[in-house]
Amino acid sequence: MEALLFWIFSIIGVTCGGMVIWNRNPMGSAIYLVVTMLCLSGLYALLNGAFVAVLQVLIYAGAVMVLMLFVIMMLSMRPEGAPREGSMPVWIAAGVIGLIVVLRIGALFDFGRPPDAVDEFGTIQGVGALLFNTYVLPFELISVLLLIAVIGAVILSKRDAQ
Amino acid sequence: MISISYYLWVSAWLFVTGAIGVLLRRNALIMLMSLELMLNAVNLSFMAYARMLNDMGGHVFVFLNITVAAAEAAVGLAIILAIYRTKETVDVDHLSLMQH
Numbered sequence: 001m002e003a004l005l006f007w008i009f010s011i012i013g014v015t016c017g018g019m020v021i022w023n024r025n026p027m028g029s030a031i032y033l034v035v036t037m038l039c040l041s042g043l044y045a046l047l048n049g050a051f052v053a054v055l056q057v058l059i060y061a062g063a064v065m066v067l068m069l070f071v072i073m074m075l076s077m078r079p080e081g082a083p084r085e086g087s088m089p090v091w092i093a094a095g096v097i098g099l100i101v102v103l104r105i106g107a108l109f110d111f112g113r114p115p116d117a118v119d120e121f122g123t124i125q126g127v128g129a130l131l132f133n134t135y136v137l138p139f140e141l142i143s144v145l146l147l148i149a150v151i152g153a154v155i156l157s158k159r160d161a162q
Numbered sequence: 163m164i165s166i167s168y169y170l171w172v173s174a175w176l177f178v179t180g181a182i183g184v185l186l187r188r189n190a191l192i193m194l195m196s197l198e199l200m201l202n203a204v205n206l207s208f209m210a211y212a213r214m215l216n217d218m219g220g221h222v223f224v225f226l227n228i229t230v231a232a233a234e235a236a237v238g239l240a241i242i243l244a245i246y247r248t249k250e251t252v253d254v255d256h257l258s259l260m261q262h
Contacts (some may be wrong), residue, residue: 075191
């Protein structure tokens with residue numbers, strides 16, 4: 001059952017991830033990206049990460065993608081032309097990146113099955129206890145980052161007052 | 163029970179997809195979406211390793227990563243909107259004002 005769900009989620013997720021960059025229309029890309037996020041959320045759930053799976057749906061598929069769709073609808077875009085001239089080096093760069101990642105992952109190929117999950121693994125209680133004890137400083141710093149992002153977004157999107 | 167390596171393969175594949183998207187596409191919005199794809203691939207790696215090591219620290223890092231990605235999306239989209247307002251385009255090939 002787990003294997004079946006894994007293959008369903010990963011195949012749909014990877015296919016839609018490819019469609020994100022294949023699609024000519026940003027709106028279509030955004031919809032495919034939402035599907036990828038949902039499939040990744042399913043993979044997190046398979047990895048006993050219930051809390052993060054919920055967060056993924058709420059924040060990524062919910063908040064971030066709504067923001068993206070909102071901006072896409074505000075802009076009226078001309079269709080993108082053919083890939084830029086002299087795009088050969090770009091293909092080479094992409095191939096090199098792919099090779100690096102594949103080699104890196106391939107070197108680690110014999111991980112085998114994961115151990116049995118400990119109690120409270122990935123639940124809100126477990127992650128929350130860790131978040132407010134061991135990782136409380138990053139947690140507080142991230143709120144400062146969010147504040148900066150809010151102020152920055154407001155200032156950037158404000159029209160000049162003249 | 164499926165091996166952790168498979169999750170890492172999916173993560174690597176998604177990361178490469180995002181990298182190729184950033185390199186090949188010229189629409190700034192789609193480049194931003196490819197960035198999100200790469201961030202998600204990294205998150206999947208974190209989750210897989212957290213499961214393998216039975217350590218929930220990875221989940222905390224994914225939590226922080228999602229927050230950073232949300233902040234990045236908000237600021238990035240604001241920048242794209244500001245660019246669109248002045249240049250009437252989001253095609254990065256046309257944004258070469260600072261190029262010598």
